[in-house]
Amino acid sequence: MLFDKKPERHVVIIGNGIAGVSCARKLRQRDKKVRITLVSGESPYFFSRPALMYIYMGHLTFEGTQPYETWWWQKQRIGLRQAWVTHIDTQKKWLTFAGDAGGLAYDQLVLATGSKPNRFGWPGQDLERVQGLCSLQELHTLERVSHEIEHGVIVGGGLIGIELAEMLHSRGKRVTVFSREGSYWSNALPREESLMVSDVIEKSGIKLMSNTELKEIVDDGQGRACAVVTGTGERIACQFVGLTAGVSPNLSALKGSTIPTGRGVLVDFSFRSTVDDVFAIGDCAELVVPGGRNRIEQLWYTGQMHGEVLADVLCGDARTYDRGIWFNSAKFIDLEWHTYGEVPPAAGPTVRASVRQTYWEAPDRRHSFRLVWENNALIGVNAMGIRYRHKICERWIAEKRDPDYVFSHLSDGNFDPEFYRRFEKDIVRGLRAQLQETAA
Amino acid sequence: MSAALTDALAANHYGDPKTKRLIKLGLYVAMVPFFLALLGYNGAVGGKALGGWLAFGVVFGPFIALALGYIVVSYRSLTPGIKNDGVQVHALSGRRYSAYLLGALLTSLYILLYWFGGALQGLITLMEPLSQLLRKGPADQWFFYGFIYTLSVCVMGVRMLYRYRHNKYQIFRTISVMFFQLAFAFILPGVLKAFNQPEFYPTYFWPLKYSALFPDDFKWLWNQGNVGVFMAGWGVIASFVLTPFLTWRFGKRWYCSWVCGCGGLAETAGDPFRQLSSKKLAAWKFERWSIHIVLVLITVLTALLWVDLGTITKDYKAWYGFFVGAALSGVVGVGFYPLLGSRVWCRFFCPMAAILGIFQRFYSRFRITTNGAQCMSCGNCSTYCEMGIDVRAYAMKGENIIRASCVGCGVCAAVCPRGVLKLENGPTHKDRFKGAEHPLSDLLESLKKR
Numbered sequence: 056m057l058f059d060k061k062p063e064r065h066v067v068i069i070g071n072g073i074a075g076v077s078c079a080r081k082l083r084q085r086d087k088k089v090r091i092t093l094v095s096g097e098s099p100y101f102f103s104r105p106a107l108m109y110i111y112m113g114h115l116t117f118e119g120t121q122p123y124e125t126w127w128w129q130k131q132r133i134g135l136r137q138a139w140v141t142h143i144d145t146q147k148k149w150l151t152f153a154g155d156a157g158g159l160a161y162d163q164l165v166l167a168t169g170s171k172p173n174r175f176g177w178p179g180q181d182l183e184r185v186q187g188l189c190s191l192q193e194l195h196t197l198e199r200v201s202h203e204i205e206h207g208v209i210v211g212g213g214l215i216g217i218e219l220a221e222m223l224h225s226r227g228k229r230v231t232v233f234s235r236e237g238s239y240w241s242n243a244l245p246r247e248e249s250l251m252v253s254d255v256i257e258k259s260g261i262k263l264m265s266n267t268e269l270k271e272i273v274d275d276g277q278g279r280a281c282a283v284v285t286g287t288g289e290r291i292a293c294q295f296v297g298l299t300a301g302v303s304p305n306l307s308a309l310k311g312s313t314i315p316t317g318r319g320v321l322v323d324f325s326f327r328s329t330v331d332d333v334f335a336i337g338d339c340a341e342l343v344v345p346g347g348r349n350r351i352e353q354l355w356y357t358g359q360m361h362g363e364v365l366a367d368v369l370c371g372d373a374r375t376y377d378r379g380i381w382f383n384s385a386k387f388i389d390l391e392w393h394t395y396g397e398v399p400p401a402a403g404p405t406v407r408a409s410v411r412q413t414y415w416e417a418p419d420r421r422h423s424f425r426l427v428w429e430n431n432a433l434i435g436v437n438a439m440g441i442r443y444r445h446k447i448c449e450r451w452i453a454e455k456r457d458p459d460y461v462f463s464h465l466s467d468g469n470f471d472p473e474f475y476r477r478f479e480k481d482i483v484r485g486l487r488a489q490l491q492e493t494a495a
Numbered sequence: 496m497s498a499a500l501t502d503a504l505a506a507n508h509y510g511d512p513k514t515k516r517l518i519k520l521g522l523y524v525a526m527v528p529f530f531l532a533l534l535g536y537n538g539a540v541g542g543k544a545l546g547g548w549l550a551f552g553v554v555f556g557p558f559i560a561l562a563l564g565y566i567v568v569s570y571r572s573l574t575p576g577i578k579n580d581g582v583q584v585h586a587l588s589g590r591r592y593s594a595y596l597l598g599a600l601l602t603s604l605y606i607l608l609y610w611f612g613g614a615l616q617g618l619i620t621l622m623e624p625l626s627q628l629l630r631k632g633p634a635d636q637w638f639f640y641g642f643i644y645t646l647s648v649c650v651m652g653v654r655m656l657y658r659y660r661h662n663k664y665q666i667f668r669t670i671s672v673m674f675f676q677l678a679f680a681f682i683l684p685g686v687l688k689a690f691n692q693p694e695f696y697p698t699y700f701w702p703l704k705y706s707a708l709f710p711d712d713f714k715w716l717w718n719q720g721n722v723g724v725f726m727a728g729w730g731v732i733a734s735f736v737l738t739p740f741l742t743w744r745f746g747k748r749w750y751c752s753w754v755c756g757c758g759g760l761a762e763t764a765g766d767p768f769r770q771l772s773s774k775k776l777a778a779w780k781f782e783r784w785s786i787h788i789v790l791v792l793i794t795v796l797t798a799l800l801w802v803d804l805g806t807i808t809k810d811y812k813a814w815y816g817f818f819v820g821a822a823l824s825g826v827v828g829v830g831f832y833p834l835l836g837s838r839v840w841c842r843f844f845c846p847m848a849a850i851l852g853i854f855q856r857f858y859s860r861f862r863i864t865t866n867g868a869q870c871m872s873c874g875n876c877s878t879y880c881e882m883g884i885d886v887r888a889y890a891m892k893g894e895n896i897i898r899a900s901c902v903g904c905g906v907c908a909a910v911c912p913r914g915v916l917k918l919e920n921g922p923t924h925k926d927r928f929k930g931a932e933h934p935l936s937d938l939l940e941s942l943k944k945r
Contacts, residue, residue, distance in 0.1 A: 073872070106873035113503060113581035113589075114910075119878045122887055124775060202498040225580040226505040259574060355871040384869050386912040389576030389661070393869070393914055442914035445867020470866055470917050472908055474663035 063088045066369060067150065067161035069140050069308055071095040072104055073355055074337025075167035077362030078369075079133050085370045091132070092159065094150070096139030098191050100125065104169075105355060107194050108218045111201075112225040140308040145330050163369060166309070166320050166328075166335040167362070170302035170353055172215075179272030183279040185296040188219050189305075197222075200295065204228050208283050208293040210269045211300030212239050217252075217387055219297040220261050231291065232256065233267040235300075236402050239387075245412070246401035248439055251420055252387045259388045272296050302353055304339040317341050319351050324375040326365045334368070336361035342376070354383060380449050390421060395448035396435035398427055410434070411493055415485035417478060424482045428490075431457050441478060442470035458490055503584045510569040518565045525557040532617045547624035554621055559650060566654045575661035577910050579879075587833060588767045594833035602830030609821045612636035629685035638685075644760065645681040649673055651763035658766075664905045664918070668752055672759035680756045693719050695726045698754050700733040702793040703847035705820070708734065709812075710801050739854060745920055746861025747851040748903025755847075757840060760829065761881065762904060765837025769881035769906065772836030778883055782843050782900065789819055790849040819844065838881045842900055852899030860920045861903065862927040863896035865889065870915045876907035890915050897927055 066082060068075040071093045079091050093101075106120040128135055136159065138152035143164070151158045172187025174180045184200050186193050207223040209216050212234035220230045236242060239256060241249040256263050268286035275281030282292045304319035314330050315321045319341030326334045337358040342350040352361070357378065367374045382395045399406040409429050416423040417440075427435030432455035436448045447468040451461055466479045532554050570578070586593040607614050612635075619634050622642060626634035652673040659665035679698045688694055693716055701708040707730035716727040741749045751758045761769075772778075796815055799808045828840025841848050855861060863886070870893070876886035882900045886907045889896045896916075908916040921927055 103872040103874060105871045106875075109873060109875065112579075113583045113585070114579040115874055115878050116583050119583075119874045120872075122872045122874070122891060126776075198499060198503075202502040226502060356868055359868070382867070382869070384913045389574050391912070391914050442866070442917075445869055449867070470914060472662065472664045472905060473918060474667055476663070 063090050064162040065090040065092065065160065066163045066165065067092045067094060067159060068165040068167055069094050069150070070167035070169055070337070070339070071098070071101045071135070072167060072169050072337060072358065073101075074169075074358035074362045075165065076101045077359045078165055078167065078336060078366050079362075080131070081363045081366035082369055083131050083133060085366060089369075090134070092134035092136055092161075094136045094138060094140060094152075094159065096137060096153070099135055099137045100128070102191070104189075107188060107191070108222050111194060111197065111222045141310075143309060143312040143314065145313050145333060148332070161332075163332045164334065165365065165369075166314075166333070166339055167337045167358075168305045168308055168339040170338040171305040171307075172298045173301045173303050174298060175300065177269055177272060179274055179280060180298065182272055182274055182296075184294060185272055185280050185298065187298045187302070188215055188222075189302060197295075201226065204293075204295040206231070206291075206293045207295035207297060208233065208291060209297040209299055210283075211298065212236070212263070213243070213299060213301065214240075214385055215302070216297065216299035217256065219299055220256070221259075221388055223295070223297075224259065224261050229262075231262040231264055231293070233269060233285070234263060234265045235268055237265050238401070239263060239265075241401040242403060243400050245398060245414075245425060245437065247414055247416060248392075248423060248425070248437060249401050251416070251423060251439055252390060252392075254420060255388050255390045261388075269296075302338065304341065304351065306339065317349060321349075325368045325373075326361060326376065327368070334365055336365050352378070356382065380452050382445055382449070390440055391442065393438045393441075393443045393445075393448075394436065395443070395445065396427070396433070396452040398425065398435040398437040411490070413486040413489045415478075415482045417481075422478060424478065424486075426458075426461065426486060428458065433457075433461050436468075444468045444470045458487070462487060500584070504581060509573060509578060509580070510571070514568050515565060518561050518568065521561045522558070522565070525561055528554045529558065529618075532621050533615070534617060547621075551621055551624055555646070559646070562650050563653060566650075566657055570654075570657035570660075577912075578658055579910065582767075582770060588770070590771060590834060598831060598833045601832065602826050605821075605825040605830050608636055608640055609825060615639060626685075629682065629689065631689040641681050641684075644756070645676050647764040648676040648756075648759045649763075651766065655763050655766055659909065662905075662909050665909060668905065669762065671753045672755075672762055675754050676756050676759045692722050693726060697726075697729060697733075698756065700730060700738065700847065701797070702734075702790065702850065703755070703757075703845060705793050705797065705815070705846075708797055710803070738851065742851050742854040743859050743924060746859050746903050746918075747848070747855040747899075747901065748861065748918075750851060751841065751848060751902035752904045757824070757828070757845065758902060761832075761837040761841060765832050765881070768832045768837045770836070770878050771834065772838060772842070772881055772883035774877050774880070774883050774885050776885075779885075782883070785843045786845065786849045786852070789823075789844050790846040792819070793846045819846075836881055836883070838883075838902070841902065842882050848900070848902075855901070856897060856899040858924050860922070860924050860927070862919055862921060863889075863901065863907070864917050864919055865893050865895065866913075866915045866917070868893060869913045871913060873912065875910040875912065876916060879906050879910045881906070886916065895927060 066089055068079055068091070075093055079093055082089060082091060100121050101123060102117065102120040103122065106115055109115040110117055110120060138156040140150050141153045142151040148161050149158055150161065170189050172189055179185065184203070186196055188194065188197070204223065206229040209220050209230065209232045212232050216232055220232050223230045238249040239253040244252065253263055269283055270286050271284040272280050273282040273284065280296050281294065282290050283296055284290050306316055306320070309316060309320070314328055314333055319339050320328055320335035321343050322328050322335045322340050323343060326336050326340060328335055338353045340361065344350060360378065361376065364374055364376045380396055384393045386392070399410065407429070411428040412425065413428070414423065414425045422440035424441060425437040426433060433451050436443060462483045465483055466477065469477060469479065582588045587597065615636050619636055619639050622634035622639045625642065626632060626638050652669050655669045656666060675698050680696055684694045684696055696704065706712040713727055716723045752762055792815060796811055800812065823844045824840050828844070831839050870890040872887055872891050874887050876890060877884070880886050881904065882902060884896070884898050884901060886896060903918055905918050908918055
């Protein structure tokens with residue numbers, strides 16, 4: 056410290072998921088001097104959260120889910136501290152850690168604490184063998200009870216729900232998925248796609264119970280779940296209950312602090328909270344929309360973008376976050392899904408009258424393609440079982456391309472491996488006919 | 496075994512476990528005549544007396560049938576798609592006890608093959624009827640080796656075809672390696688021998704088959720009449736015209752994962768072990784030194800042989816044959832499959848791969864492109880890369896993957912759950928670094944700094 060004129064500012068990031076790590080990485084790229092510390096009780100090193108399922112299924116080792124080797128953190132001079140934060144003192148700018156781990160002083164604090172599974176007050180929701188799948192600890196508890204499971208019930212048919220179902224199924228366990236809607240994830244997928252995924256799930260041997268709600272989880276007398284009771288009073292024996300009815304911001308580190316929260320940590324579009332030098336990004340941030348509905352974004356990609364924008368903000372840039380054109384992807388058992396732009400779901404808010412949908416499905420019900428139009432311009436792409444290029448779909452949507460342009464350039468967007476059957480001719484024929492029908 | 500491990504192992508029960516246990520038991524029983532033959536008992540029991548074909552059938556028939564049965568039972572009833580459940584926990588693919596056992600067996604087999612061929616006499620005798628039929632001559636240890644090698648490629652090729660039956664790239668590629676091994680590396684050399692022509696492997700070129708351009712071998716072949724001239728000429732054209740052209744056009748993959756026999760074995764019999772390759776930066780650094788050192792060694796050796804410096808080159812040649820030709824390509828290259836992954840030879844030592852890699856890095860239309868920002872860093876691509884390339888590091892940044900070692904097997908793109916990776920031949924070699932760093936400019940920069 057002999058040659059340091061003044062100590063560099065210390066940015067402490069709580070949470071080493073994709074949001075926190077993206078922020079640390081970009082911050083180091085831009086500022087060689089700033090001291091950066093990542094604090095996490097969950098894991099000493101960053102791992103890919105969506106890959107937790109592959110560890111349980113035996114596709115990957117835990118080390119395999121970690122994008123950076125251990126030396127990388129030293130090379131980047133990003134300090135790592137494995138500890139759970141129990142208290143944040145925003146006056147003294149001091150974090151207190153659980154147990155006798157002490158604490159840490161910060162100059163700027165970034166909250167990137169992620170999500171926890173929703174628990175809607177169901178009787179028995181805190182029993183053993185009842186859990187969600189957000190953290191490494193939850194993966195460990197699942198692994199510990201796994202050998203006791205013969206039948207698992209998954210409550211909530213979203214992305215984590217189908218992942219958890221696929222995991223249990225991979226070890227030869229019977230799995231039942233409760234879905235509140237009439238078909239799988241119809242509050243995110245359009246009707247036809249939702250039905251297609253439901254079919255994929257059922258053909259794989261997983262039982263999908265639609266229009267089914269959880270009423271109660273039954274105690275086996277030893278504090279463990281042994282059955283569930285549905286909304287209609289049906290009792291189903293099981294040795295595991297997966298709670299996957301969505302996630303909400305994990306605010307456990309903020310208990311007793313003065314940082315304002317709603318559902319998540321309230322921040323503006325530069326991720327600043329109203330407390331000086333306290334920021335929040337990723338799943339735990341609640342973006343305040345003046346005069347509108349606040350936004351909580353719980354995707355890998357949004358976490359990454361939040362982190363990178365905040366790094367710029369911490370470097371003094373006047374930057375605000377703009378999510379850009381929406382995109383996402385997933386894999387339902389064997390079926391891949393790519394989506395770009397606006398694709399109205401089956402069970403969503405009423406769609407504007409000016410929106411026109413065109414949809415093509417292969418006879419095998421394992422490939423489909425949807426284009427959504429408004430005033431003759433492309434606004435959304437939804438592909439099942441066919442890979443489509445992010446950059447090209449985004450450009451078509453940004454440039455408001457008309458059907459003639461999109462149809463004549465459609466094959467440019469295909470991202471399937473070489474020698475795969477190309478469906479573009481069938482797709483264009485089908486979609487063009489539908490557009491003419493709706494025009495007439 | 497702990498309850499947790501038993502539970503995790505359940506993840507590998509593709510197909511009916513009872514049937515599979517039965518077949519496994521059958522496979523162990525079917526191994527008995529194999530070991531009897533190895534110990535030379537087939538002669539004593541009466542290999543000749545029983546009829547050569549009968550002994551051959553008894554040793555190999557049940558084994559092949561049961562192995563194919565196991566594959567069919569495992570994969571038939573599954574929905575088409577990626578099936579990697581339990582790979583990391585299974586005893587064989589997860590580097591547990593049976594992996595060490597198999598590694599020991601394979602290395603022993605190679606040691607016997609290269610240096611104690613006589614010990615395999617029992618098995619060689621077994622090959623007699625097939626050798627007579629195909630080659631009109633007696634069997635030797637190399638014919639036995641060629642047979643089990645081809646058999647492994649074909650049987651495990653069927654497994655690969657089943658596993659990737661949803662993926663046309665994998666299907667075509669697997670059929671290709673099976674065809675080239677069976678037709679050009681097993682049947683053709685045998686038939687040539689039957690017609691009293693020089694034994695010739697048209698799919699192996701210098702410097703992998705280094706003797707192709709060694710002066711003695713080359714001149715000898717050149718003097719074997721028209722067929723010999725063609726073969727010698729083919730060796731030169733393949734190394735200096737065909738290889739650069741096809742690598743520019745399609746990348747290294749046209750050879751390493753479509754034609755080559757070493758690649759063929761790695762892509763079929765080696766598939767259960769592809770995830771064992773090290774992804775560490777240290778391994779990449781070692782690889783860049785080791786593979787180019789072997790390339791320099793063989794280039795210098797070949798040049799010296801043409802200049803002809805007498806005994807020194809003779810010792811050098813013998814030494815290269817022992818260390819590289821036998822120890823590294825066979826004993827380590829295949830023997831260590833269950834411990835270090837299926838491409839130890841190809842990645843660290845093969846001089847042909849080194850040349851193809853240089854072309855691919857500097858002058859090829861081939862690249863793996865990434866799909867915008869869809870990557871979520873799960874690591875399936877890196878884990879299942881048999882060459883140990885950290886594919887994810889590029890995919891996360893949305894950069895093209897242009898790596899000398901990439902053999903273009905396409906498995907990274909297949910296992911990606913988010914549709915992020917695609918193998919492509921671009922319109923030109925010039926645009927392949929879009930979004931990625933350029934090796935030549937990096938090199939020039941570093942030179943300038945010095």
